[in-house]
Amino acid sequence: MKRIADLRSDIDAVDAVRATLDDAAEIIAVLGDEEGAEAEADAMIARATRALDDLEMAANFDRPYDSHGAIVTIRAGAGGTDAADWTQMLGRMYLRWAEGHKFETHVVEEAPGDEAGLRSITFIVRGKNAYGMLESERGVHRLVRISPFDNQGRRQTSFAEVDVVPEMEEGDAGDLEIKPDDLKVETFKASGAGGQYVNKTESAIRIYHLPTGITVASQQERSQMQNRDVAMNILRAKLIQRAREEQEQKLAEIRGERMANEWGSQIRNYVLHPYQMVKDVRTNVETGSAQAVLEGDIDGFIWPYLQNRNKFAPAGGGDAA
Incomplete structure:
Protein backbone atom coordinates (compact mmCIF):
# COMPACT_ATOMS: atom_id res chain seq x y z
CA MET A 1 0.00 0.00 0.00
CA ALA A 59 14.01 10.20 -10.27
CA ASN A 60 17.44 9.74 -8.64
CA PHE A 61 15.84 7.82 -5.79
CA ASP A 62 15.73 4.47 -7.57
CA ARG A 63 17.81 2.32 -5.20
CA PRO A 64 16.21 -0.32 -2.97
CA TYR A 65 16.04 1.75 0.24
CA ASP A 66 15.98 5.32 -1.04
CA SER A 67 12.30 5.79 -0.21
CA HIS A 68 12.74 4.58 3.38
CA GLY A 69 13.23 6.55 6.56
CA ALA A 70 16.78 7.29 7.71
CA ILE A 71 18.51 6.39 10.97
CA VAL A 72 21.12 9.08 11.63
CA THR A 73 23.90 8.70 14.20
CA ILE A 74 26.37 11.53 14.88
CA ARG A 75 29.48 10.92 16.99
CA ALA A 76 32.02 13.44 18.27
CA GLY A 77 35.53 12.99 16.91
CA ALA A 78 38.76 14.85 17.57
CA GLY A 79 38.35 18.22 19.27
CA GLY A 80 37.31 17.54 22.86
CA THR A 81 34.47 19.70 24.15
CA ASP A 82 34.31 21.58 20.85
CA ALA A 83 33.68 18.29 19.03
CA ALA A 84 30.84 17.47 21.44
CA ASP A 85 29.35 20.91 20.84
CA TRP A 86 29.80 20.42 17.08
CA THR A 87 27.94 17.09 17.31
CA GLN A 88 25.01 18.86 18.95
CA MET A 89 25.09 21.58 16.29
CA LEU A 90 24.99 19.01 13.49
CA GLY A 91 22.10 17.20 15.15
CA ARG A 92 20.16 20.46 15.32
CA MET A 93 21.01 21.19 11.66
CA TYR A 94 19.57 17.92 10.42
CA LEU A 95 16.50 18.11 12.64
CA ARG A 96 15.82 21.63 11.34
CA TRP A 97 16.29 20.38 7.77
CA ALA A 98 13.79 17.56 8.41
CA GLU A 99 11.33 20.04 9.92
CA GLY A 100 11.61 22.20 6.82
CA HIS A 101 10.72 19.18 4.65
CA LYS A 102 7.81 18.33 6.98
CA PHE A 103 9.43 15.01 7.86
CA GLU A 104 8.71 13.20 11.10
CA THR A 105 11.65 12.93 13.51
CA HIS A 106 12.24 10.85 16.60
CA VAL A 107 15.32 11.18 18.82
CA VAL A 108 16.34 7.69 19.99
CA GLU A 109 19.43 8.32 22.10
CA GLU A 110 21.65 11.16 23.32
CA ALA A 111 24.93 10.85 25.22
CA PRO A 112 25.87 14.18 26.87
CA GLY A 113 29.41 15.49 26.63
CA ASP A 114 31.57 15.84 29.73
CA GLU A 115 31.29 19.65 29.78
CA ALA A 116 28.88 20.59 26.98
CA GLY A 117 27.32 19.26 23.82
CA LEU A 118 26.82 15.60 22.96
CA ARG A 119 29.23 12.71 22.58
CA SER A 120 26.65 11.13 20.27
CA ILE A 121 23.06 11.42 19.13
CA THR A 122 20.84 9.00 17.18
CA PHE A 123 17.54 9.98 15.61
CA ILE A 124 15.15 8.68 12.96
CA VAL A 125 13.85 10.80 10.07
CA ARG A 126 10.69 9.50 8.36
CA GLY A 127 9.37 10.87 5.10
CA LYS A 128 9.39 10.14 1.38
CA ASN A 129 12.97 9.55 0.18
CA ALA A 130 14.40 10.59 3.56
CA TYR A 131 17.21 8.03 3.32
CA GLY A 132 17.80 8.79 -0.35
CA MET A 133 18.55 12.40 0.55
CA LEU A 134 20.36 11.98 3.85
CA GLU A 135 22.63 9.21 2.54
CA SER A 136 24.67 12.03 1.04
CA GLU A 137 25.58 13.21 4.55
CA ARG A 138 27.47 10.07 5.58
CA GLY A 139 31.08 10.89 6.47
CA VAL A 140 33.21 13.20 8.61
CA HIS A 141 32.24 16.86 8.98
CA ARG A 142 34.94 19.40 9.97
CA LEU A 143 34.29 22.66 11.83
CA VAL A 144 36.73 25.59 12.13
CA ARG A 145 35.83 28.43 14.50
CA ILE A 146 36.90 30.47 17.50
CA SER A 147 36.26 28.10 20.38
CA PRO A 148 33.68 29.35 22.91
CA PHE A 149 35.36 27.02 25.41
CA ASP A 150 38.85 28.49 25.06
CA ASN A 151 39.58 31.35 27.45
CA GLN A 152 42.28 32.63 25.10
CA GLY A 153 39.88 32.81 22.14
CA ARG A 154 41.95 30.57 19.91
CA ARG A 155 40.74 28.99 16.70
CA GLN A 156 39.74 25.34 17.09
CA THR A 157 39.21 22.57 14.55
CA SER A 158 36.81 19.81 15.53
CA PHE A 159 35.31 16.79 13.82
CA ALA A 160 32.10 14.76 13.99
CA GLU A 161 31.18 11.62 12.09
CA VAL A 162 27.72 11.23 10.57
CA ASP A 163 26.44 7.72 9.88
CA VAL A 164 23.19 7.17 7.96
CA VAL A 165 21.44 3.84 7.39
CA PRO A 166 17.95 3.15 5.99
CA GLU A 167 15.19 2.32 8.41
CA MET A 168 14.11 -1.24 7.70
CA GLU A 169 10.50 -2.09 7.00
CA GLU A 170 8.64 -5.36 7.42
CA GLY A 171 10.12 -8.00 5.15
CA ASP A 172 13.39 -6.13 4.51
CA ALA A 173 15.47 -8.31 6.82
CA GLY A 174 15.31 -11.31 4.48
CA ASP A 175 17.24 -14.22 5.93
CA LEU A 176 19.18 -12.07 8.41
CA GLU A 177 19.47 -13.89 11.72
CA ILE A 178 20.61 -12.22 14.92
CA LYS A 179 21.65 -14.86 17.42
CA PRO A 180 21.03 -14.10 21.11
CA ASP A 181 24.52 -15.42 21.94
CA ASP A 182 25.99 -12.70 19.72
CA LEU A 183 24.44 -9.94 21.82
CA LYS A 184 25.56 -8.26 25.01
CA VAL A 185 22.73 -6.22 26.51
CA GLU A 186 23.16 -3.53 29.15
CA THR A 187 20.60 -1.37 30.89
CA PHE A 188 21.22 2.14 32.20
CA LYS A 189 19.34 5.19 33.39
CA ALA A 190 18.19 7.48 30.63
CA SER A 191 19.77 10.94 30.66
CA GLY A 192 17.24 12.91 28.64
CA ALA A 193 13.52 13.58 28.40
CA GLY A 194 11.41 10.50 28.76
CA GLY A 195 8.68 10.95 31.34
CA GLN A 196 8.44 10.90 35.11
CA TYR A 197 10.48 7.70 35.48
CA VAL A 198 13.57 8.99 33.68
CA ASN A 199 16.74 8.78 35.81
CA LYS A 200 14.84 6.63 38.34
CA THR A 201 14.71 3.26 36.61
CA GLU A 202 17.16 1.61 34.22
CA SER A 203 14.81 1.72 31.24
CA ALA A 204 17.47 2.61 28.65
CA ILE A 205 19.06 -0.19 26.62
CA ARG A 206 22.49 -0.55 25.04
CA ILE A 207 23.15 -3.56 22.79
CA TYR A 208 26.58 -4.74 21.61
CA HIS A 209 26.73 -7.02 18.59
CA LEU A 210 29.86 -8.96 19.43
CA PRO A 211 30.79 -10.37 15.97
CA THR A 212 30.79 -6.93 14.29
CA GLY A 213 31.43 -4.56 17.19
CA ILE A 214 28.32 -2.54 16.33
CA THR A 215 26.77 -0.78 19.33
CA VAL A 216 23.25 0.67 19.43
CA ALA A 217 21.24 2.28 22.21
CA SER A 218 17.78 3.63 22.91
CA GLN A 219 16.72 5.70 25.90
CA GLN A 220 13.79 7.88 24.88
CA GLU A 221 10.98 5.33 25.26
CA ARG A 222 9.21 4.89 28.58
CA SER A 223 9.79 1.17 29.08
CA GLN A 224 12.80 -1.09 28.83
CA MET A 225 10.93 -3.35 26.40
CA GLN A 226 10.12 -0.44 24.06
CA ASN A 227 13.74 0.72 24.13
CA ARG A 228 14.92 -2.81 23.38
CA ASP A 229 12.61 -3.03 20.35
CA VAL A 230 13.89 0.31 19.00
CA ALA A 231 17.53 -0.67 19.59
CA MET A 232 17.04 -4.06 17.88
CA ASN A 233 15.44 -2.37 14.85
CA ILE A 234 18.43 -0.03 14.56
CA LEU A 235 20.86 -2.95 14.94
CA ARG A 236 19.02 -4.88 12.23
CA ALA A 237 19.23 -1.88 9.89
CA LYS A 238 22.96 -1.43 10.55
CA LEU A 239 23.67 -5.12 9.93
CA ILE A 240 21.77 -5.08 6.63
CA GLN A 241 23.61 -1.93 5.57
CA ARG A 242 26.94 -3.50 6.55
CA ALA A 243 26.17 -6.60 4.45
CA ARG A 244 25.30 -4.39 1.45
CA GLU A 245 28.53 -2.41 1.79
CA GLU A 246 30.62 -5.58 2.05
CA GLN A 247 28.97 -6.97 -1.09
CA GLU A 248 29.55 -3.72 -2.99
CA GLN A 249 33.18 -3.66 -1.87
CA LYS A 250 33.71 -7.19 -3.17
CA LEU A 251 32.15 -6.26 -6.51
CA ALA A 252 34.37 -3.19 -6.70
CA GLU A 253 37.44 -5.36 -6.07
CA ILE A 254 36.39 -7.75 -8.81
CA ARG A 255 35.96 -4.83 -11.23
CA GLY A 256 39.32 -3.45 -10.14
CA GLU A 257 37.83 -0.19 -8.84
CA ARG A 258 39.48 1.84 -6.12
CA MET A 259 37.47 3.55 -3.43
CA ALA A 260 38.27 7.22 -2.92
CA ASN A 261 39.53 7.47 0.65
CA GLU A 262 38.35 11.04 1.14
CA TRP A 263 34.73 10.00 0.61
CA GLY A 264 34.88 7.80 3.65
CA SER A 265 36.42 10.51 5.82
CA GLN A 266 36.11 14.29 5.52
CA ILE A 267 33.27 15.24 3.21
CA ARG A 268 32.53 18.84 4.16
CA ASN A 269 34.27 21.81 5.80
CA TYR A 270 32.37 24.40 7.85
CA VAL A 271 34.50 27.51 8.42
CA LEU A 272 33.17 30.21 10.77
CA HIS A 273 36.46 32.08 11.30
CA PRO A 274 38.29 34.07 9.93
CA TYR A 275 35.62 34.02 7.19
CA GLN A 276 32.37 32.12 6.74
CA MET A 277 32.19 29.34 4.19
CA VAL A 278 30.84 25.81 3.88
CA LYS A 279 32.40 23.67 1.16
CA ASP A 280 31.70 20.09 0.13
CA VAL A 281 35.00 18.49 -0.86
CA ARG A 282 33.28 15.88 -3.08
CA THR A 283 31.31 18.19 -5.35
CA ASN A 284 33.22 21.46 -4.73
CA VAL A 285 29.90 23.18 -3.99
CA GLU A 286 30.42 26.03 -1.55
CA THR A 287 28.46 28.87 0.03
CA GLY A 288 29.23 31.85 2.24
CA SER A 289 25.88 31.49 4.04
CA ALA A 290 27.28 29.29 6.82
CA GLN A 291 24.62 30.27 9.35
CA ALA A 292 21.82 29.37 6.93
CA VAL A 293 23.42 25.95 6.42
CA LEU A 294 23.62 25.38 10.16
CA GLU A 295 19.92 26.26 10.34
CA GLY A 296 19.17 23.34 8.00
CA ASP A 297 19.60 24.80 4.51
CA ILE A 298 21.59 21.84 3.11
CA ASP A 299 19.63 20.96 -0.05
CA GLY A 300 22.24 22.89 -2.05
CA PHE A 301 24.77 20.21 -1.06
CA ILE A 302 22.44 17.20 -1.31
CA TRP A 303 21.28 17.72 -4.89
CA PRO A 304 24.74 18.02 -6.52
CA TYR A 305 25.88 14.91 -4.63
CA LEU A 306 22.89 12.94 -5.94
CA GLN A 307 23.57 14.05 -9.50
CA ASN A 308 27.23 13.03 -9.22
CA ARG A 309 26.32 9.75 -7.54
CA ASN A 310 24.29 8.66 -10.55
CA LYS A 311 26.72 10.13 -13.05
CA PHE A 312 29.67 8.15 -11.68
CA ALA A 313 27.77 4.97 -10.74
CA PRO A 314 29.61 1.82 -11.92
CA ALA A 315 28.35 0.21 -15.10
CA GLY A 316 25.67 -2.34 -14.39
CA GLY A 317 24.12 -0.41 -11.49
CA GLY A 318 25.03 -0.10 -7.85
CA ASP A 319 26.17 2.80 -5.70
CA ALA A 320 28.90 5.20 -6.64
CA ALA A 321 32.15 4.90 -4.75
Missing part, protein backbone atom coordinates in the same frame (compact mmCIF):
# COMPACT_ATOMS: atom_id res chain seq x y z
CA LYS A 2 2.89 2.37 0.72
CA ARG A 3 4.39 1.60 -2.71
CA ILE A 4 1.02 2.26 -4.38
CA ALA A 5 0.67 5.57 -2.52
CA ASP A 6 4.19 6.64 -3.58
CA LEU A 7 3.52 5.79 -7.24
CA ARG A 8 0.18 7.58 -7.18
CA SER A 9 1.90 10.64 -5.72
CA ASP A 10 4.45 10.60 -8.55
CA ILE A 11 1.72 10.30 -11.19
CA ASP A 12 -0.28 13.12 -9.60
CA ALA A 13 2.82 15.34 -9.67
CA VAL A 14 3.36 14.70 -13.39
CA ASP A 15 -0.34 15.33 -14.11
CA ALA A 16 -0.15 18.61 -12.18
CA VAL A 17 2.76 19.81 -14.33
CA ARG A 18 0.91 18.86 -17.49
CA ALA A 19 -2.22 20.70 -16.31
CA THR A 20 -0.22 23.82 -15.48
CA LEU A 21 1.38 23.88 -18.93
CA ASP A 22 -2.00 23.28 -20.60
CA ASP A 23 -3.46 26.22 -18.66
CA ALA A 24 -0.55 28.44 -19.72
CA ALA A 25 -1.05 27.46 -23.37
CA GLU A 26 -4.79 28.17 -23.11
CA ILE A 27 -4.18 31.62 -21.64
CA ILE A 28 -1.87 32.50 -24.53
CA ALA A 29 -4.30 31.09 -27.10
CA VAL A 30 -7.44 32.71 -25.67
CA LEU A 31 -6.24 35.99 -24.20
CA GLY A 32 -3.51 36.62 -26.74
CA ASP A 33 -2.12 40.12 -26.44
CA GLU A 34 -4.34 41.21 -23.54
CA GLU A 35 -2.53 42.98 -20.71
CA GLY A 36 -1.19 40.62 -18.08
CA ALA A 37 -1.76 37.45 -20.10
CA GLU A 38 1.90 36.92 -20.96
CA ALA A 39 3.04 37.56 -17.37
CA GLU A 40 0.47 35.10 -16.02
CA ALA A 41 1.53 32.44 -18.53
CA ASP A 42 5.21 33.02 -17.71
CA ALA A 43 4.48 32.55 -13.99
CA MET A 44 2.75 29.26 -14.71
CA ILE A 45 5.63 28.05 -16.86
CA ALA A 46 8.12 28.99 -14.13
CA ARG A 47 6.05 27.06 -11.58
CA ALA A 48 5.95 24.03 -13.88
CA THR A 49 9.71 24.27 -14.42
CA ARG A 50 10.37 24.18 -10.67
CA ALA A 51 8.06 21.17 -10.34
CA LEU A 52 9.87 19.41 -13.18
CA ASP A 53 13.20 20.06 -11.46
CA ASP A 54 11.82 18.40 -8.33
CA LEU A 55 10.58 15.44 -10.37
CA GLU A 56 13.96 15.09 -12.07
CA MET A 57 15.67 14.99 -8.69
CA ALA A 58 13.12 12.48 -7.35
Whole structure:
Protein backbone atom coordinates (compact mmCIF):
# COMPACT_ATOMS: atom_id res chain seq x y z
CA MET A 1 0.00 0.00 0.00
CA LYS A 2 2.89 2.37 0.72
CA ARG A 3 4.39 1.60 -2.71
CA ILE A 4 1.02 2.26 -4.38
CA ALA A 5 0.67 5.57 -2.52
CA ASP A 6 4.19 6.64 -3.58
CA LEU A 7 3.52 5.79 -7.24
CA ARG A 8 0.18 7.58 -7.18
CA SER A 9 1.90 10.64 -5.72
CA ASP A 10 4.45 10.60 -8.55
CA ILE A 11 1.72 10.30 -11.19
CA ASP A 12 -0.28 13.12 -9.60
CA ALA A 13 2.82 15.34 -9.67
CA VAL A 14 3.36 14.70 -13.39
CA ASP A 15 -0.34 15.33 -14.11
CA ALA A 16 -0.15 18.61 -12.18
CA VAL A 17 2.76 19.81 -14.33
CA ARG A 18 0.91 18.86 -17.49
CA ALA A 19 -2.22 20.70 -16.31
CA THR A 20 -0.22 23.82 -15.48
CA LEU A 21 1.38 23.88 -18.93
CA ASP A 22 -2.00 23.28 -20.60
CA ASP A 23 -3.46 26.22 -18.66
CA ALA A 24 -0.55 28.44 -19.72
CA ALA A 25 -1.05 27.46 -23.37
CA GLU A 26 -4.79 28.17 -23.11
CA ILE A 27 -4.18 31.62 -21.64
CA ILE A 28 -1.87 32.50 -24.53
CA ALA A 29 -4.30 31.09 -27.10
CA VAL A 30 -7.44 32.71 -25.67
CA LEU A 31 -6.24 35.99 -24.20
CA GLY A 32 -3.51 36.62 -26.74
CA ASP A 33 -2.12 40.12 -26.44
CA GLU A 34 -4.34 41.21 -23.54
CA GLU A 35 -2.53 42.98 -20.71
CA GLY A 36 -1.19 40.62 -18.08
CA ALA A 37 -1.76 37.45 -20.10
CA GLU A 38 1.90 36.92 -20.96
CA ALA A 39 3.04 37.56 -17.37
CA GLU A 40 0.47 35.10 -16.02
CA ALA A 41 1.53 32.44 -18.53
CA ASP A 42 5.21 33.02 -17.71
CA ALA A 43 4.48 32.55 -13.99
CA MET A 44 2.75 29.26 -14.71
CA ILE A 45 5.63 28.05 -16.86
CA ALA A 46 8.12 28.99 -14.13
CA ARG A 47 6.05 27.06 -11.58
CA ALA A 48 5.95 24.03 -13.88
CA THR A 49 9.71 24.27 -14.42
CA ARG A 50 10.37 24.18 -10.67
CA ALA A 51 8.06 21.17 -10.34
CA LEU A 52 9.87 19.41 -13.18
CA ASP A 53 13.20 20.06 -11.46
CA ASP A 54 11.82 18.40 -8.33
CA LEU A 55 10.58 15.44 -10.37
CA GLU A 56 13.96 15.09 -12.07
CA MET A 57 15.67 14.99 -8.69
CA ALA A 58 13.12 12.48 -7.35
CA ALA A 59 14.01 10.20 -10.27
CA ASN A 60 17.44 9.74 -8.64
CA PHE A 61 15.84 7.82 -5.79
CA ASP A 62 15.73 4.47 -7.57
CA ARG A 63 17.81 2.32 -5.20
CA PRO A 64 16.21 -0.32 -2.97
CA TYR A 65 16.04 1.75 0.24
CA ASP A 66 15.98 5.32 -1.04
CA SER A 67 12.30 5.79 -0.21
CA HIS A 68 12.74 4.58 3.38
CA GLY A 69 13.23 6.55 6.56
CA ALA A 70 16.78 7.29 7.71
CA ILE A 71 18.51 6.39 10.97
CA VAL A 72 21.12 9.08 11.63
CA THR A 73 23.90 8.70 14.20
CA ILE A 74 26.37 11.53 14.88
CA ARG A 75 29.48 10.92 16.99
CA ALA A 76 32.02 13.44 18.27
CA GLY A 77 35.53 12.99 16.91
CA ALA A 78 38.76 14.85 17.57
CA GLY A 79 38.35 18.22 19.27
CA GLY A 80 37.31 17.54 22.86
CA THR A 81 34.47 19.70 24.15
CA ASP A 82 34.31 21.58 20.85
CA ALA A 83 33.68 18.29 19.03
CA ALA A 84 30.84 17.47 21.44
CA ASP A 85 29.35 20.91 20.84
CA TRP A 86 29.80 20.42 17.08
CA THR A 87 27.94 17.09 17.31
CA GLN A 88 25.01 18.86 18.95
CA MET A 89 25.09 21.58 16.29
CA LEU A 90 24.99 19.01 13.49
CA GLY A 91 22.10 17.20 15.15
CA ARG A 92 20.16 20.46 15.32
CA MET A 93 21.01 21.19 11.66
CA TYR A 94 19.57 17.92 10.42
CA LEU A 95 16.50 18.11 12.64
CA ARG A 96 15.82 21.63 11.34
CA TRP A 97 16.29 20.38 7.77
CA ALA A 98 13.79 17.56 8.41
CA GLU A 99 11.33 20.04 9.92
CA GLY A 100 11.61 22.20 6.82
CA HIS A 101 10.72 19.18 4.65
CA LYS A 102 7.81 18.33 6.98
CA PHE A 103 9.43 15.01 7.86
CA GLU A 104 8.71 13.20 11.10
CA THR A 105 11.65 12.93 13.51
CA HIS A 106 12.24 10.85 16.60
CA VAL A 107 15.32 11.18 18.82
CA VAL A 108 16.34 7.69 19.99
CA GLU A 109 19.43 8.32 22.10
CA GLU A 110 21.65 11.16 23.32
CA ALA A 111 24.93 10.85 25.22
CA PRO A 112 25.87 14.18 26.87
CA GLY A 113 29.41 15.49 26.63
CA ASP A 114 31.57 15.84 29.73
CA GLU A 115 31.29 19.65 29.78
CA ALA A 116 28.88 20.59 26.98
CA GLY A 117 27.32 19.26 23.82
CA LEU A 118 26.82 15.60 22.96
CA ARG A 119 29.23 12.71 22.58
CA SER A 120 26.65 11.13 20.27
CA ILE A 121 23.06 11.42 19.13
CA THR A 122 20.84 9.00 17.18
CA PHE A 123 17.54 9.98 15.61
CA ILE A 124 15.15 8.68 12.96
CA VAL A 125 13.85 10.80 10.07
CA ARG A 126 10.69 9.50 8.36
CA GLY A 127 9.37 10.87 5.10
CA LYS A 128 9.39 10.14 1.38
CA ASN A 129 12.97 9.55 0.18
CA ALA A 130 14.40 10.59 3.56
CA TYR A 131 17.21 8.03 3.32
CA GLY A 132 17.80 8.79 -0.35
CA MET A 133 18.55 12.40 0.55
CA LEU A 134 20.36 11.98 3.85
CA GLU A 135 22.63 9.21 2.54
CA SER A 136 24.67 12.03 1.04
CA GLU A 137 25.58 13.21 4.55
CA ARG A 138 27.47 10.07 5.58
CA GLY A 139 31.08 10.89 6.47
CA VAL A 140 33.21 13.20 8.61
CA HIS A 141 32.24 16.86 8.98
CA ARG A 142 34.94 19.40 9.97
CA LEU A 143 34.29 22.66 11.83
CA VAL A 144 36.73 25.59 12.13
CA ARG A 145 35.83 28.43 14.50
CA ILE A 146 36.90 30.47 17.50
CA SER A 147 36.26 28.10 20.38
CA PRO A 148 33.68 29.35 22.91
CA PHE A 149 35.36 27.02 25.41
CA ASP A 150 38.85 28.49 25.06
CA ASN A 151 39.58 31.35 27.45
CA GLN A 152 42.28 32.63 25.10
CA GLY A 153 39.88 32.81 22.14
CA ARG A 154 41.95 30.57 19.91
CA ARG A 155 40.74 28.99 16.70
CA GLN A 156 39.74 25.34 17.09
CA THR A 157 39.21 22.57 14.55
CA SER A 158 36.81 19.81 15.53
CA PHE A 159 35.31 16.79 13.82
CA ALA A 160 32.10 14.76 13.99
CA GLU A 161 31.18 11.62 12.09
CA VAL A 162 27.72 11.23 10.57
CA ASP A 163 26.44 7.72 9.88
CA VAL A 164 23.19 7.17 7.96
CA VAL A 165 21.44 3.84 7.39
CA PRO A 166 17.95 3.15 5.99
CA GLU A 167 15.19 2.32 8.41
CA MET A 168 14.11 -1.24 7.70
CA GLU A 169 10.50 -2.09 7.00
CA GLU A 170 8.64 -5.36 7.42
CA GLY A 171 10.12 -8.00 5.15
CA ASP A 172 13.39 -6.13 4.51
CA ALA A 173 15.47 -8.31 6.82
CA GLY A 174 15.31 -11.31 4.48
CA ASP A 175 17.24 -14.22 5.93
CA LEU A 176 19.18 -12.07 8.41
CA GLU A 177 19.47 -13.89 11.72
CA ILE A 178 20.61 -12.22 14.92
CA LYS A 179 21.65 -14.86 17.42
CA PRO A 180 21.03 -14.10 21.11
CA ASP A 181 24.52 -15.42 21.94
CA ASP A 182 25.99 -12.70 19.72
CA LEU A 183 24.44 -9.94 21.82
CA LYS A 184 25.56 -8.26 25.01
CA VAL A 185 22.73 -6.22 26.51
CA GLU A 186 23.16 -3.53 29.15
CA THR A 187 20.60 -1.37 30.89
CA PHE A 188 21.22 2.14 32.20
CA LYS A 189 19.34 5.19 33.39
CA ALA A 190 18.19 7.48 30.63
CA SER A 191 19.77 10.94 30.66
CA GLY A 192 17.24 12.91 28.64
CA ALA A 193 13.52 13.58 28.40
CA GLY A 194 11.41 10.50 28.76
CA GLY A 195 8.68 10.95 31.34
CA GLN A 196 8.44 10.90 35.11
CA TYR A 197 10.48 7.70 35.48
CA VAL A 198 13.57 8.99 33.68
CA ASN A 199 16.74 8.78 35.81
CA LYS A 200 14.84 6.63 38.34
CA THR A 201 14.71 3.26 36.61
CA GLU A 202 17.16 1.61 34.22
CA SER A 203 14.81 1.72 31.24
CA ALA A 204 17.47 2.61 28.65
CA ILE A 205 19.06 -0.19 26.62
CA ARG A 206 22.49 -0.55 25.04
CA ILE A 207 23.15 -3.56 22.79
CA TYR A 208 26.58 -4.74 21.61
CA HIS A 209 26.73 -7.02 18.59
CA LEU A 210 29.86 -8.96 19.43
CA PRO A 211 30.79 -10.37 15.97
CA THR A 212 30.79 -6.93 14.29
CA GLY A 213 31.43 -4.56 17.19
CA ILE A 214 28.32 -2.54 16.33
CA THR A 215 26.77 -0.78 19.33
CA VAL A 216 23.25 0.67 19.43
CA ALA A 217 21.24 2.28 22.21
CA SER A 218 17.78 3.63 22.91
CA GLN A 219 16.72 5.70 25.90
CA GLN A 220 13.79 7.88 24.88
CA GLU A 221 10.98 5.33 25.26
CA ARG A 222 9.21 4.89 28.58
CA SER A 223 9.79 1.17 29.08
CA GLN A 224 12.80 -1.09 28.83
CA MET A 225 10.93 -3.35 26.40
CA GLN A 226 10.12 -0.44 24.06
CA ASN A 227 13.74 0.72 24.13
CA ARG A 228 14.92 -2.81 23.38
CA ASP A 229 12.61 -3.03 20.35
CA VAL A 230 13.89 0.31 19.00
CA ALA A 231 17.53 -0.67 19.59
CA MET A 232 17.04 -4.06 17.88
CA ASN A 233 15.44 -2.37 14.85
CA ILE A 234 18.43 -0.03 14.56
CA LEU A 235 20.86 -2.95 14.94
CA ARG A 236 19.02 -4.88 12.23
CA ALA A 237 19.23 -1.88 9.89
CA LYS A 238 22.96 -1.43 10.55
CA LEU A 239 23.67 -5.12 9.93
CA ILE A 240 21.77 -5.08 6.63
CA GLN A 241 23.61 -1.93 5.57
CA ARG A 242 26.94 -3.50 6.55
CA ALA A 243 26.17 -6.60 4.45
CA ARG A 244 25.30 -4.39 1.45
CA GLU A 245 28.53 -2.41 1.79
CA GLU A 246 30.62 -5.58 2.05
CA GLN A 247 28.97 -6.97 -1.09
CA GLU A 248 29.55 -3.72 -2.99
CA GLN A 249 33.18 -3.66 -1.87
CA LYS A 250 33.71 -7.19 -3.17
CA LEU A 251 32.15 -6.26 -6.51
CA ALA A 252 34.37 -3.19 -6.70
CA GLU A 253 37.44 -5.36 -6.07
CA ILE A 254 36.39 -7.75 -8.81
CA ARG A 255 35.96 -4.83 -11.23
CA GLY A 256 39.32 -3.45 -10.14
CA GLU A 257 37.83 -0.19 -8.84
CA ARG A 258 39.48 1.84 -6.12
CA MET A 259 37.47 3.55 -3.43
CA ALA A 260 38.27 7.22 -2.92
CA ASN A 261 39.53 7.47 0.65
CA GLU A 262 38.35 11.04 1.14
CA TRP A 263 34.73 10.00 0.61
CA GLY A 264 34.88 7.80 3.65
CA SER A 265 36.42 10.51 5.82
CA GLN A 266 36.11 14.29 5.52
CA ILE A 267 33.27 15.24 3.21
CA ARG A 268 32.53 18.84 4.16
CA ASN A 269 34.27 21.81 5.80
CA TYR A 270 32.37 24.40 7.85
CA VAL A 271 34.50 27.51 8.42
CA LEU A 272 33.17 30.21 10.77
CA HIS A 273 36.46 32.08 11.30
CA PRO A 274 38.29 34.07 9.93
CA TYR A 275 35.62 34.02 7.19
CA GLN A 276 32.37 32.12 6.74
CA MET A 277 32.19 29.34 4.19
CA VAL A 278 30.84 25.81 3.88
CA LYS A 279 32.40 23.67 1.16
CA ASP A 280 31.70 20.09 0.13
CA VAL A 281 35.00 18.49 -0.86
CA ARG A 282 33.28 15.88 -3.08
CA THR A 283 31.31 18.19 -5.35
CA ASN A 284 33.22 21.46 -4.73
CA VAL A 285 29.90 23.18 -3.99
CA GLU A 286 30.42 26.03 -1.55
CA THR A 287 28.46 28.87 0.03
CA GLY A 288 29.23 31.85 2.24
CA SER A 289 25.88 31.49 4.04
CA ALA A 290 27.28 29.29 6.82
CA GLN A 291 24.62 30.27 9.35
CA ALA A 292 21.82 29.37 6.93
CA VAL A 293 23.42 25.95 6.42
CA LEU A 294 23.62 25.38 10.16
CA GLU A 295 19.92 26.26 10.34
CA GLY A 296 19.17 23.34 8.00
CA ASP A 297 19.60 24.80 4.51
CA ILE A 298 21.59 21.84 3.11
CA ASP A 299 19.63 20.96 -0.05
CA GLY A 300 22.24 22.89 -2.05
CA PHE A 301 24.77 20.21 -1.06
CA ILE A 302 22.44 17.20 -1.31
CA TRP A 303 21.28 17.72 -4.89
CA PRO A 304 24.74 18.02 -6.52
CA TYR A 305 25.88 14.91 -4.63
CA LEU A 306 22.89 12.94 -5.94
CA GLN A 307 23.57 14.05 -9.50
CA ASN A 308 27.23 13.03 -9.22
CA ARG A 309 26.32 9.75 -7.54
CA ASN A 310 24.29 8.66 -10.55
CA LYS A 311 26.72 10.13 -13.05
CA PHE A 312 29.67 8.15 -11.68
CA ALA A 313 27.77 4.97 -10.74
CA PRO A 314 29.61 1.82 -11.92
CA ALA A 315 28.35 0.21 -15.10
CA GLY A 316 25.67 -2.34 -14.39
CA GLY A 317 24.12 -0.41 -11.49
CA GLY A 318 25.03 -0.10 -7.85
CA ASP A 319 26.17 2.80 -5.70
CA ALA A 320 28.90 5.20 -6.64
CA ALA A 321 32.15 4.90 -4.75
